[in-house]
Amino acid sequence: MPKITKQNIKSPIKPTWCAGCGNFGILRALYAALEELELNRADVVTSYGVGCCDNGADFSANYAIHGLHGRSVPPTIGVKLANHELKVISVSGDGGQYGEGLNHLMFAARGNHNITMLVHNNNRYSLTTGQASPTTPKGTKTKTTPEGLIEEPFNPLHTALSAHASFVARGYANDFKQLKEIIKSAITHRGFALVDILQACVTFNKDYDFKWYKDHVEHLSEDHDSSDWNQAIEVATKPAGKLFTGVYYQDEDRPAYHESLDVLNEKPLVKQWQAERDISPVIKHYA
């Protein structure tokens, strides 16, 4: 089975995203990370929900699931429990993951399921033409909030940290070098990893253009200690102003969910079934 390269991971289907969309930078960083980790194409599974970024399922030539809105996580947990030797990545937008799919984030984090969650965060439901999402700032006028959004914006980093996520990071779509390294660290992390990725939606979020991101995005200080949960919480809850990118928190000692199951210690479930159980009568019955 070939190793992933930036070329062979692309499917024949070309991305249909708007020119200048942040999704391009995130997909490029993901491909580069997979190549640099020297992973086999058959050993990576991605799971997508519904949204602009989720159409990435069609543009990539690895095993992928294109499921329901906000529901990219449950299949990744199922895949991981069946075969924990695979690298499993959930990809979704802020609307899907932090809205409808928030419970999945919380419980995947609590259990420390060994999956990587990449969230394309552009502060809008963009596939449906720009409605306010959970991360849209208070007061923003959109089609669904013509007089300004009443709710406070959702803070994904603080929530993930509070839900015991063992890896919490933030990247920016146009900072390829840093984003690629963050994604590599998230994929190799032993447990649940959230990477919130800031991105521009050039079509439905004109307030947050490239200049805005240039003025507001900044790397975490070199003094930041990612093993210190309290420090991570402090930076994640700083009042609005700068948006810091980098690894906020990583707990390298906590075992992943599957590592706490004795039944999976010897080998992945899928290999146990192949070796010890004959399921051909079941297949014949339903054929």
Ligand code: SF4
């Ligand atoms: Fe990207 Fe926005 Fe276009 Fe969707 S609508 S493809 S998020 S720029």
